[in-house]
Amino acid sequence: MNIHTHNLGFPRIGAQRELKRALESYWKGQSNADQLQATAHTIRTHNWLLQQKTGIDLIPVGDFSLYDHVLDMTALLGAIPRRFEHISNQNPLDLYFAMARGTAEQPAMEMTKWFNTNYHYIVPEFEHDTQFRLTSERLFQEIKEAKKLGINAKAVLVGPLSYLYLGKEVTPDLQRLDLLPRLLPVYREILQKIAELGVEWVQIDEPILALDLEPAWQDGFATAYQALSDTNCKLLLTTYFGSVAHHAALIEKLPVDGLHIDLSHAPEQLDAFRSGSFAKKTLSLGHINGRNIWRADLSQTLAALSEISSQLSGDLWIAPSCSLLHCPVDLALETKLDPEIKNWLAFATQKLEEIVTLGQGLKSGKAAIQEKLAISDQASQSRKTSSRIHNSVVHDRIEHLTAQDSQRAHPFATRKQQQQQRFNLPLLPATTIGSFPQTTAIRQARAAFKKNELSHLDYLSAMREEIRDIIHKQEEIGLDVLVHGEPERNDMVEYFGEQLWGYAFTENGWVQSYGSRCVKPPILYGDVYRPEEMTVTWASYAQSLTKKPVKGMLTGPVTMLFWSFVRDDQPYADTALQLALAIRDEVVDLEKAGIGMIQIDEPAFREGLPLRKQDWQTYLNWAVKAFRIASSGVKDETQIHTHMCYSEFHDILPAIAELDADVITIETSRSRMELLDAFVKFSYPNEIGPGVYDIHSPRVPDASEMLELLQKATHHIDVKQLWVNPDCGLKTRGWPETRTALQKMVECARLMRNTLQS
Numbered sequence: 001m002n003i004h005t006h007n008l009g010f011p012r013i014g015a016q017r018e019l020k021r022a023l024e025s026y027w028k029g030q031s032n033a034d035q036l037q038a039t040a041h042t043i044r045t046h047n048w049l050l051q052q053k054t055g056i057d058l059i060p061v062g063d064f065s066l067y068d069h070v071l072d073m074t075a076l077l078g079a080i081p082r083r084f085e086h087i088s089n090q091n092p093l094d095l096y097f098a099m100a101r102g103t104a105e106q107p108a109m110e111m112t113k114w115f116n117t118n119y120h121y122i123v124p125e126f127e128h129d130t131q132f133r134l135t136s137e138r139l140f141q142e143i144k145e146a147k148k149l150g151i152n153a154k155a156v157l158v159g160p161l162s163y164l165y166l167g168k169e170v171t172p173d174l175q176r177l178d179l180l181p182r183l184l185p186v187y188r189e190i191l192q193k194i195a196e197l198g199v200e201w202v203q204i205d206e207p208i209l210a211l212d213l214e215p216a217w218q219d220g221f222a223t224a225y226q227a228l229s230d231t232n233c234k235l236l237l238t239t240y241f242g243s244v245a246h247h248a249a250l251i252e253k254l255p256v257d258g259l260h261i262d263l264s265h266a267p268e269q270l271d272a273f274r275s276g277s278f279a280k281k282t283l284s285l286g287h288i289n290g291r292n293i294w295r296a297d298l299s300q301t302l303a304a305l306s307e308i309s310s311q312l313s314g315d316l317w318i319a320p321s322c323s324l325l326h327c328p329v330d331l332a333l334e335t336k337l338d339p340e341i342k343n344w345l346a347f348a349t350q351k352l353e354e355i356v357t358l359g360q361g362l363k364s365g366k367a368a369i370q371e372k373l374a375i376s377d378q379a380s381q382s383r384k385t386s387s388r389i390h391n392s393v394v395h396d397r398i399e400h401l402t403a404q405d406s407q408r409a410h411p412f413a414t415r416k417q418q419q420q421q422r423f424n425l426p427l428l429p430a431t432t433i434g435s436f437p438q439t440t441a442i443r444q445a446r447a448a449f450k451k452n453e454l455s456h457l458d459y460l461s462a463m464r465e466e467i468r469d470i471i472h473k474q475e476e477i478g479l480d481v482l483v484h485g486e487p488e489r490n491d492m493v494e495y496f497g498e499q500l501w502g503y504a505f506t507e508n509g510w511v512q513s514y515g516s517r518c519v520k521p522p523i524l525y526g527d528v529y530r531p532e533e534m535t536v537t538w539a540s541y542a543q544s545l546t547k548k549p550v551k552g553m554l555t556g557p558v559t560m561l562f563w564s565f566v567r568d569d570q571p572y573a574d575t576a577l578q579l580a581l582a583i584r585d586e587v588v589d590l591e592k593a594g595i596g597m598i599q600i601d602e603p604a605f606r607e608g609l610p611l612r613k614q615d616w617q618t619y620l621n622w623a624v625k626a627f628r629i630a631s632s633g634v635k636d637e638t639q640i641h642t643h644m645c646y647s648e649f650h651d652i653l654p655a656i657a658e659l660d661a662d663v664i665t666i667e668t669s670r671s672r673m674e675l676l677d678a679f680v681k682f683s684y685p686n687e688i689g690p691g692v693y694d695i696h697s698p699r700v701p702d703a704s705e706m707l708e709l710l711q712k713a714t715h716h717i718d719v720k721q722l723w724v725n726p727d728c729g730l731k732t733r734g735w736p737e738t739r740t741a742l743q744k745m746v747e748c749a750r751l752m753r754n755t756l757q758s
């Protein structure tokens with residue numbers, strides 16, 4: 001038996017977010033394509049050489065992307081939507097970014113969540129006459145680049161079934177699976193070209209195998225992999241994010257050379273494969289968690305690997321559970337982290353080292369890695385016993401929670417009356433979701449404050465000035481319910497993480513969210529406790545500037561959990577309860593300070609759903625409970641809002657209703673209010689603000705477009721239940737387009753109001 005180490009993908013933003021800066025400079029016209037490609041080349045080279053130097057045997061090539069790896073597949077397969085074809089004869093980079101970001105004439109292709117991660121991919125668009133043909137040399141060039149550097153390359157591709165599944169039909173009566181016969185010849189061509197370049201292995205990612213799949217999609221696997229079985233490449237069928245054991249019978253029969261499974265998220269699935277066909281071929285085991293930042297317990301993992309290795313007659317590969325794309329690049333860049341906590345962590349660079357160490361241990365025995373095992377044992381022990389992790393006050397509170405703590409005093413109908421009396425809002429009240437443009441001036445002020453170049457007082461004054469200005473602008477625009485605009489927040493999750501006990505935060509722990517946009521998830525390592533108010537001063541200041549209601553703005557417990565790097569030493573449900581209590585205290589303090597409307601954002605509520613339906617209800621039970629605990633500590637007359645975007649929640653509406661928020665604002669404009677059908681079918685009782693314009697693009701929609709959406713909404717939902725708002729926050733937008741769009745939105749709300757009242 002051979003033992004090899006390999007990696008499934010490395011972060012591509014660069015250790016200092018070099019790609020982000022290069023992209024944004026290119027988009028602004030401040031640099032040219034050669035300069036952008038030079039930065040990309042430098043990052044790729046650095047990543048490959050780092051992996052080689054660390055001792056990884058097989059190194060991924062094709063995992064790099066200028067924007068998104070699914071969009072790269074679209075470009076490679078020539079699946080350019082017809083609406084972009086008119087620019088297909090231009091510079092390929094311009095076409096690529098037009099699809100990703102839209103143009104003045106064409107909205108961008110849709111972007112959605114990559115499974116249950118906080119990464120977003122560009123959704124392929126399929127038409128009846130979509131033709132596939134090899135149209136990009138990018139992958140082959142990168143293979144040549146890597147080979148030139150002496151890299152032992154393994155090519156990476158999104159597999160044909162996952163590619164089709166993750167796309168959407170844009171013409172009626174098309175079943176995208178029917179495109180498979182047209183797609184496979186191009187995959188064959190790609191594999192043949194890869195083989196001609198002297199690459200032996202191709203990592204073919206089929207993450208959809210972790211989902212429940214209809215029989216037709218299951219059959220598609222057999223067809224596809226049969227067609228790809230004689231291309232001179234060895235195929236490593238690669239799965240991640242969950243168990244694929246429920247498809248074991250199907251997978252076992254596929255004519256591929258190896259299988260990768262995620263043993264970090266689903267260790268139990270090993271039993272389904274330990275004595276099957278891959279035990280005689282190649283089995284790649286992903287014990288090292290590619291989505292979290294905790295250091296592995298190497299002794300435990302080595303023991304698990306040794307146990308399975310004795311049963312295999314084929315090759316054993318050691319890998320991260322999934323691509324390291326979801327991890328920050330290098331822990332060594334963190335200079336301010338508390339040393340005790342830092343010692344519990346491993347970022348992508350350190351995870352490579354763990355993989356190599358495990359490989360050495362398995363090949364040469366424990367003694368060969370004794371020192372590293374001792375360090376890892378010590379770190380595991382320290383994390384298990386540290387006094388920083390446990391807080392008895394938090395535990396006591398959780399123990400004393402009662403059913404009443406997750407219940408508002410009266411049902412919605414009663415609350416609605418009291419709230420109507422208190423706020424006396426017009427029909428179709430117009431509001432926004434919370435953030436206003438995070439201008440360069442705001443970000444620079446914060447960066448200067450963090451570097452001690454701006455005093456705390458000056459920073460606070462600058463942010464107060466921003467809030468004053470934002471309130472003034474909203475009054476001018478004529479919105480009915482205002483927000484403070486969130487200028488003081490670096491991010492809706494990190495900002496709260498920085499203020500809660502049990503959280504640590506990094507200087508440079510960036511992870512790609514989409515395109516050039518990154519997030520820096522805070523690290524939730526211990527019991528969560530709120531030592532003091534977090535937003536009350538800002539909210540009160542904003543409210544003091546206007547007679548209109550200003551919504552207090554918080555991030556909900558479920559989103560705090562999923563967008564943080566969460567502790568893995570207790571169930572998520574327990575951590576969610578702790579977060580819920582911290583947020584509840586903030587909600588109560590906001591109410592005490594006279595804030596009458598409080599929004600608790602839960603955009604990650606849907607993304608937290610387990611991949612398989614059989615596990616949904618357990619999740620929904622604790623997630624709903626956490627939200628209700630966070631929101632139920634207030635009087636009837638206090639209006640609780642929530643907001644969700646990036647969400648397809650047709651199938652979880654009962655749970656959304658159970659949240660019992662007085663108002664929910666949702667993203668609906670890109671789906672042209674389709675989502676409202678579900679609210680109608682379910683007879684959703686509370687108030688709803690369906691987004692009337694997409695905030696992901698600088699394009700300002702015509703008033704007629706918004707009006708049409710609004711009319712559609714009034715046809716679906718009782719007008720007394722409806723609010724008017726954009727799809728999501730406006731932090732990524734500029735002021736000119738924000739002002740114009742909101743003016744039009746308010747105009748539409750007024751027009752509709754007048755029509756309805758006349």
Ligand SMILES: CN1c2c(nc(N)[nH]c2=O)NC[C@@H]1CNc1ccc(C(=O)N[C@@H](CCC(=O)N[C@@H](CCC(=O)N[C@@H](CCC(=O)O)C(=O)O)C(=O)O)C(=O)O)cc1
Pocket residue numbers: 118438440443444446447489490491492493494513514516517518519520563603732
């Ligand atoms: C709603 N979304 C969010 C998700 N996850 C989150 N954790 N937060 C979210 O808001 N997931 C789903 C979506 C994803 N959408 C977005 C949208 C926008 C961004 C984004 O704009 N990211 C920023 C970084 C934000 C941030 O943390 N800013 C900090 C530091 C800023 C910085 O880099 N400063 C510079 C210096 C200042 C300058 O010159 O501009 C520096 O340090 O070098 C801050 O404001 O203080 C991004 O730029 O990528 C992400 C997800």
Ligand SMILES: N[C@@H](CCS)C(=O)O
Pocket residue numbers: 433434435436492553601603643645728729730731
């Ligand atoms: N209040 C946040 C929600 C984003 S999902 C914002 O407006 O940016």
Ligand SMILES: [Zn+2]
Pocket residue numbers: 433603643644645727728729
């Ligand atoms: Zn949102």
